[in-house]
Amino acid sequence: MNEESPAPASSKHFLEQWIEGDVLAGRTGGKVVTRFPPEPNGYLHIGHAKAICVDFGMAKKFGGECHLRLDDTNPSKESDEFAENIKTDIRWLGFDWGGHFYSAADYFDTMYAIAENLVKAGQAYVCFLSQEEWKKHRGIPTEPGIPSPWRDTPPEENLARFREMRDGKYKDGECCLRAKIDMASPNIHFRDPVIYRIMHVSHYHLGDKWCVYPMYDFAHPIEDALEGVTHSMCTLEFEVHRPLYDWVVDRMDEMGLLVERGGMKIRPHQREFSRLNITYTVMSKRKLHELVDLGKVSGWDDPRMPTLCGMRRRGYPAAAVRAFCEGVGVTKFISTTDVGILEQAVREELNKTAPRRMAVLDPVKLVIDNMPEGETHECDAVNNPEDPAAGTRKVRFGRELWVERADFMKDPPKKFYRLAVGREVRLKYACLFTCTGVVEDAAGNVAEIHGTWDPASLGGNAPDGHAVRGTIHWVDAATAVPLPVRLYDRLFQVENPDADADRDFKDFLNPDSCKEATALCEPALQGAKSADGPVQFERLGYFFPDPVDSKDGAPVFNRTSTLRDSWAKIAKK
Numbered sequence: 001m002n003e004e005s006p007a008p009a010s011s012k013h014f015l016e017q018w019i020e021g022d023v024l025a026g027r028t029g030g031k032v033v034t035r036f037p038p039e040p041n042g043y044l045h046i047g048h049a050k051a052i053c054v055d056f057g058m059a060k061k062f063g064g065e066c067h068l069r070l071d072d073t074n075p076s077k078e079s080d081e082f083a084e085n086i087k088t089d090i091r092w093l094g095f096d097w098g099g100h101f102y103s104a105a106d107y108f109d110t111m112y113a114i115a116e117n118l119v120k121a122g123q124a125y126v127c128f129l130s131q132e133e134w135k136k137h138r139g140i141p142t143e144p145g146i147p148s149p150w151r152d153t154p155p156e157e158n159l160a161r162f163r164e165m166r167d168g169k170y171k172d173g174e175c176c177l178r179a180k181i182d183m184a185s186p187n188i189h190f191r192d193p194v195i196y197r198i199m200h201v202s203h204y205h206l207g208d209k210w211c212v213y214p215m216y217d218f219a220h221p222i223e224d225a226l227e228g229v230t231h232s233m234c235t236l237e238f239e240v241h242r243p244l245y246d247w248v249v250d251r252m253d254e255m256g257l258l259v260e261r262g263g264m265k266i267r268p269h270q271r272e273f274s275r276l277n278i279t280y281t282v283m284s285k286r287k288l289h290e291l292v293d294l295g296k297v298s299g300w301d302d303p304r305m306p307t308l309c310g311m312r313r314r315g316y317p318a319a320a321v322r323a324f325c326e327g328v329g330v331t332k333f334i335s336t337t338d339v340g341i342l343e344q345a346v347r348e349e350l351n352k353t354a355p356r357r358m359a360v361l362d363p364v365k366l367v368i369d370n371m372p373e374g375e376t377h378e379c380d381a382v383n384n385p386e387d388p389a390a391g392t393r394k395v396r397f398g399r400e401l402w403v404e405r406a407d408f409m410k411d412p413p414k415k416f417y418r419l420a421v422g423r424e425v426r427l428k429y430a431c432l433f434t435c436t437g438v439v440e441d442a443a444g445n446v447a448e449i450h451g452t453w454d455p456a457s458l459g460g461n462a463p464d465g466h467a468v469r470g471t472i473h474w475v476d477a478a479t480a481v482p483l484p485v486r487l488y489d490r491l492f493q494v495e496n497p498d499a500d501a502d503r504d505f506k507d508f509l510n511p512d513s514c515k516e517a518t519a520l521c522e523p524a525l526q527g528a529k530s531a532d533g534p535v536q537f538e539r540l541g542y543f544f545p546d547p548v549d550s551k552d553g554a555p556v557f558n559r560t561s562t563l564r565d566s567w568a569k570i571a572k573k
């Protein structure tokens with residue numbers, strides 16, 4: 001699509017319309033500012049990619065900026081390893097936060113000061129109810145809750161208790177700081193929510209500076225407001241938290257903490273869109289952790305994982321991931337997207353870009369009986385039919401070739417246009433070949449396919465112009481290079497591994513999701529490098545030199561994708 005041409009109004013999703021309205025009404029202080037707030041407690045997955053495309057994409061569309069802000073408010077599971085990989089993944093996806101990299105921890109001093117202000121203003125109190133007691137007090141949406149016995153503690157006393165919390169006088173969970181809002185609100189999250197909790201856990205950057213940490217619902221609006229974020233987009237589960245978000249922003253406004261830009265106070269606003277769910281995988285970080293920790297996969301970057309590093313290692317192009325995220329759109333409907341749509345986006349992108357090469361996965365020998373031993377020929381093979389600029393390469397062949405076992409049939413149906421005794425096929429780019437017979441081993445398996453070629457058909461065309469329907473790929477037996485391949489497939493066997501509440505999602509792992517094999521390859525493939533991206537093995541699929549296990553001159557190929565959706569057929573049956 002032409003970037004210059006304005007999209008028709010109907011194609012703008014609701015968040016784009018929302019932002020556009022604010023821009024036109026002059027409510028952004030001259031700049032749209034969004035943010036992406038991942039927690040550094042795991043690797044980013046395809047669901048995050050959708051949020052990244054929305055957050056960074058909207059900022060880009062309106063000429064603004066998107067901040068990358070680590071939500072490191074829960075130190076128990078956070079680490080630099082995760083933080084660094086988040087950055088790598090976002091850059092790989094093609095987005096840039098410029099100089100705007102922040103962490104929630106940058107604001108802990110300010111957050112604590114705001115909390116003290118709330119305490120002094122009688123808008124927050126230290127509560128000593130246990131979690132269970134609190135659940136009873138909070139009650140159910142249809143009936144007002146029961147106020148905590150600590151709700152009316154005088155501010156000076158609360159301030160003393162809160163400082164004691166900060167100074168480590170209490171154990172984890174012994175007490176917490178609650179915002180004093182509305183115990184009768186039909187919105188449970190508005191009933192005196194916790195805004196600070198005690199956690200005697202070292203922070204991965206701040207060490208033991210703090211033993212109290214702000215809750216996400218308190219921290220997030222503060223971060224947004226302090227950074228001058230205009231549009232804060234998140235997933236639907238936060239919709240019910242929005243009144244609390246606004247409440248915190250109101251308090252900051254009262255404290256004079258909203259930033260000014262373009263002569264106006266910038267007040268952040270939150271909107272929510274539906275999460276991306278896709279079939280045949282799981283996306284909860286807890287479950288992804290479990291797969292890694294139990295060794296069900298080789299790591300976060302296992303090519304079968306729904307993580308961005310896994311997809312990258314598998315050979316998924318970033319452009320395909322972006323195109324997929326664009327395609328699924330932004331709505332408020334809860335739905336699950338067929339993973340086949342992602343795989344199709346990968347094929348469409350690679351079809352345009354991947355060089356073609358020949359390799360045979362399940363080889364059987366083919367002998368051209370009327371070619372003398374030692375004779376060789378060269379043919380020109382097209383590097384990418386979708387890209388004329390990619391040119392051609394010379395491929396050598398001689399009397400003995402490898403072809404795919406499945407390209408021969410003993411008793412073929414009429415419409416089998418490949419190899420069978422008495423039939424003619426085109427050996428791609430090379431020549432026409434007529435099969436005259438086979439040699440079988442003791443078990444009755446085809447050991448060699450014999451036949452003759454027409455030297456006048458060198459290059460692959462019939463000299464008299466007659467039609468040859470079948471074209472098969474091959475590699476020259478004398479020069480073929482055996483290279484390791486990993487035939488990846490979907491990690492789970494069922495559409496929704498979480499569907500059955502009585503079974504563990506791991507029961508549905510696909511035992512055939514990674515098969516190791518050896519491909520007999522044309523020599524050019526020996527020089528394949530991951531930096532050059534995936535290649536297409538003609539008629540077999542897209543393969544990517546594994547960036548970790550490949551060595552110079554010794555690639556290990558990951559199957560990125562087959563050429564067709566073999567699961568669609570299975571689903572139909």
Ligand code: ATP
Pocket residue numbers: 036037038039040046047048050051071233234235274275276277283284285286
């Ligand atoms: P989990 O629920 O597995 O712990 P999370 O959503 O808490 O994951 P975060 O690191 O907090 O993970 O997510 C960062 C941002 O990415 C959030 O704004 C969140 O809304 C968004 N996000 C996470 N998962 C998805 C998804 N499946 N689809 C769209 N956005 C997502």
Ligand code: MG
Pocket residue numbers: 039
């Ligand atoms: Mg989160």
